[in-house]
Amino acid sequence: MDRREFLIKGGAAAAMGLGASRVASARTTIKWKMVTTWPKNFPGLGTGANNLARLITEMSGGRLKVKVYGAKELIPAFEVFDAVSRGTAEMGHSSAYYWKGKVPEAQFFSTMPFGMTAQEMNGWIYYGGGQELWDKVYAPFGVIGRPAGNTGVQMGGWFNKEINSLDDLKGLKMRIPGLGGEVLKRLGGTPVNLPGGELFTALTSGTIDATEWVGPYNDLAFGLYKAAKYYYYPGFHEPGTILEALINKKAFEALPKDLQAIVLAACKVVNMEMLAEYAARNPGALEQLVKEHHVEVRAYPDDVLRQLRKVSREVVEELAAQSKAAGEIYRSYSKFLEASRKYTRISDLPYLQAREA
Numbered sequence: 001m002d003r004r005e006f007l008i009k010g011g012a013a014a015a016m017g018l019g020a021s022r023v024a025s026a027r028t029t030i031k032w033k034m035v036t037t038w039p040k041n042f043p044g045l046g047t048g049a050n051n052l053a054r055l056i057t058e059m060s061g062g063r064l065k066v067k068v069y070g071a072k073e074l075i076p077a078f079e080v081f082d083a084v085s086r087g088t089a090e091m092g093h094s095s096a097y098y099w100k101g102k103v104p105e106a107q108f109f110s111t112m113p114f115g116m117t118a119q120e121m122n123g124w125i126y127y128g129g130g131q132e133l134w135d136k137v138y139a140p141f142g143v144i145g146r147p148a149g150n151t152g153v154q155m156g157g158w159f160n161k162e163i164n165s166l167d168d169l170k171g172l173k174m175r176i177p178g179l180g181g182e183v184l185k186r187l188g189g190t191p192v193n194l195p196g197g198e199l200f201t202a203l204t205s206g207t208i209d210a211t212e213w214v215g216p217y218n219d220l221a222f223g224l225y226k227a228a229k230y231y232y233y234p235g236f237h238e239p240g241t242i243l244e245a246l247i248n249k250k251a252f253e254a255l256p257k258d259l260q261a262i263v264l265a266a267c268k269v270v271n272m273e274m275l276a277e278y279a280a281r282n283p284g285a286l287e288q289l290v291k292e293h294h295v296e297v298r299a300y301p302d303d304v305l306r307q308l309r310k311v312s313r314e315v316v317e318e319l320a321a322q323s324k325a326a327g328e329i330y331r332s333y334s335k336f337l338e339a340s341r342k343y344t345r346i347s348d349l350p351y352l353q354a355r356e357a
Contacts, residue, residue: 028063029062029063029064029065030063030064030065030255030259031065031066031067032056032064032065032066032067032089032090032091032251033066033067033069033074033088033089033090033091034049034052034053034066034067034068034069034089034090034091034092034093035069035073035074035075035079035080035083035084035088035089035091035092035093036049036068036069036070036071036077036080036092036093036094037071037077037078037080037093037094037095037098037195037196038070038071038077038093038094038196039070039071039196039197040068040069040070040071040073041070042070042196042218042221043217043218043221043281044149044151044214044217044218044274044277044278044281045093045149045151045196045214045218045243046070048093048148048149048243048270048273048274048277049068049093049148050068051270051273051274052066052093052148052245052266052267052270053066053067053068053091055266055269055270056262056263056266059262059265059266060259060262063259064255064259064262064263066090066091068093069089071195071196071197072197074088074089075088075089076195077195077196077197078098078193078195080092080093080094080098080246081094081098081099081102081103081141081143081246082102084143084246084247084248085141085142085143085248087142087248087250087251089248090247090248090251090252091245091246091247091248092244092245092246093148093149093243093244093245093246094243094244094246095110095111095241095242095243095244096108096109096110096145096242096244097110097111097177097178097179098110098177098178098193100178100179103137103138103141104319104322104323104326105137105319105322105323105325105326105329106137106138106145107178107179107319108133108326108329108330108333109125109130109134109137109145109242109244110178110241110242110244111178111237111238111239111240111241111242112179112239112312112316112333113179113180113183113236113237113238113239113308113309113312113315113316114236114239114308114309114312114313115239115240115316115333115337116239116240116333116336116337116340117152117153117239117240118150118151118152118153118240118241118275119240120240120336120337120340121147121150121240121242122147122150122271123336123340124332124333124336124337125147125242128332128336129332129336130332130333130336131146133325133328133329133332136325137325137329139249142248142249142250143246143247143248143249144246144247144248144249144252145244145245145246145247146244146245146247146264146267146268146271147242147243147244147245147267147268147271148243148244148245148267148270148271148274149242149243149270149271149273149274149275150240150241150242150243150271150274150275150278151214151215151218151238151240151241151243151274151275151278152215152240152275152278152279152282153215153234153235153238153239153240154212154214154215154235154237154238154239154241155212155214155215155216155219155231155232155233155234155235156212156231156232156233156234156235156236156237156300157174157176157210157211157212157213157231157232157235158203158210158211158212158213158219158224158225158227158228158230158231158232159209159210159228159229159230159232160209160210160228160229160230161209161230162230162298163230163232163298163300163301163304164301165301165303165304166187166188166303166304166307169184169187169188169189169304170187170188170189171188171189171190172184172188172189172190172209172210173189173190173192173207173208173209173210174189174190174191174192174208174209174210174211174212175191175192175193175194175199175202175203175208175210175211175212175213176191176192176211176212176237177191177193178237178238179237179312179315179316179319180212180236180237180238181193181237182315183237183308183311183312183315186311186314186315187307187308187311192207192208194208194211196213196218196222199211199213199222199224200222200223200224200226200227203224203227203228204226204227210228211224211228212235212237212238214278215235215278215282215285216281216282216283216285216286216288216289217277217278217281217282217285219231219285219289220285220288220289225289225293225295226293229295229296230295230296230298231289231295231296231297231298232297232298232299232300233297233298233299233300234299234300236300236305236308236309236312237312243274245267245270247263316330317330
């Protein structure tokens with residue numbers, strides 16, 4: 001074999017080897033674990049996590065397979081952030097206000113009392129600089145956060161007594177997380193943070209006097225109507241709660257670019273789908289609660305809401321003063337909210353009022 005023929009054949013063999021290597025790489029299966037704060041397969045929240053895992057697996061053609069673990073299956077419900085940060089799991093599904101003890105600023109990326117609605121939160125995160133600030137907050141922990149669901153405006157909660165004045169909140173032991181819990185505390189109540197799977201037992205046993213969870217769709221699934229008589233609205237504490245996908249940064253950066261894009265795109269799909277599901281399911285669930293289970297739906301009195309709004313503003317401003325990062329996020333959040341309020345005053349609000357007239 002002369003030198004030219006040797007080089008040609010050698011080059012062809014090398015090219016074939018490289019092609020085979022790429023094919024093998026494309027067929028390599030990567031397996032990820034996703035841990036969640038929700039009971040396994042729980043409607044809306046748990047199934048939202050399942051949908052995220054399914055989408056990633058299917059969109060990747062099985063190259064990236066994600067297995068979901070419900071609360072307590074692999075880790076306790078409130079240890080999702082730590083598990084993803086450590087790399088015990090590559091992904092998590094939860095909500096950022098559960099990490100307030102470790103990352104106080106994270107609460108801005110969950111929900112604020114009397115704050116933004118779901119669509120406003122999406123606008124701020126995707127187009128108003130919110131995502132960049134979220135990335136900065138989570139970077140020291142090796143975690144990436146992305147919106148992966150939203151419940152919309154929640155209900156105020158379940159109570160075994162009427163709320164006619166602020167005095168009725170004093171001494172009240174209520175399951176209510178995040179800054180909403182701090183507002184209750186300022187008004188003389190005792191906030192208790194419990195995972196969803198423990199709410200019914202805690203309420204029936206008297207461990208707590210009241211609880212909020214999500215809204216009719218999820219509250220019906222937990223049977224909370226069996227444990228409390230009065231169902232209050234609105235959910236001032238959670239007007240547009242983001243359910244976040246937590247992603248271990250090292251695991252994410254180790255993925256090929258196309259799989260990275262699939263993970264992020266799947267988060268966006270689930271973010272939209274979950275909000276749509278709650279919009280579809282809540283009305284029927286509320287009707288069932290009222291007609292079949294005779295739940296008494298009550299509005300918070302106006303004077304109670306005014307005081308809740310006043311204290312909420314104080315609590316949020318105090319959070320903003322805790323750190324430079326919190327202050328920066330608060331300014332961005334407030335600027336976007338104010339601009340949105342000016343528009344909704346001449347769009348959504350008058351339309352809804354006209355529709356109901």
